[in-house]
């Protein structure tokens with residue numbers, strides 16, 4: 001009986017009980033649902049590379065990854081956090097369990113970043129899911145939908161994933177090869193449009209660049225990318 005009560009109470013008030021990352025009890029309630037320790041480990045990007053949005057450390061003024069990219073089809077990417085352990089935990093839990101309060105928190109952070117960028121956007125789209133749709137919540141699609149609802153900018157599914165290989169555990173070069181022909185353009189009107197492309201994690205930029213290339217090929221004017229987290233380069 002006690003277990004059932006705990007189960008129901010957890011369903012109703014998950015945020016009031018435990019830190020969503022480490023499960024330690026929250027001493028005082030805040031709308032972050034993170035304990036003090038995990039909250040201190042959320043690393044917001046403050047000094048982004050003008051192109052890829054990676055946090056520029058040690059006063060660096062250019063980013064090797066952007067310098068080495070042959071063609072950049074997107075104008076820029078901006079990410080909310082550095083992809084560290086806390087960010088990974090938040091995004092993975094949202095992806096596997098789709099917890100509403102967690103998706104809401106991630107969206108709020110993405111929305112704040114979007115507002116700060118002050119962009120002029122004609123349509124919102126997202127990087128399509130690379131994995132089996134039945135098993136995971138498609139976070140980029142969920143975030144894009146929420147952003148469209150909040151801003152009244154139309155959401156259009158412009159791309160389809162035609163490959164299922166995960167990018168995970170692949171190095172920079174194999175990622176570039178892997179994303180080639182991984183996506184297909186869905187026939188829709190993107191001509192002269194300024195497009196906001198949403199994804200969850202920016203790793204090498206190969207996926208964002210490939211999607212942007214397809215959109216550009218079909219006449220899009222400018223592609224801006226917005227992602228939750230960015231892996232930190234050394």
Ligand SMILES: [Zn+2]
Nearest residue numbers: 019022035038
């Ligand atoms: Zn914690």
Ligand SMILES: [Zn+2]
Nearest residue numbers: 049052063066
């Ligand atoms: Zn860069």
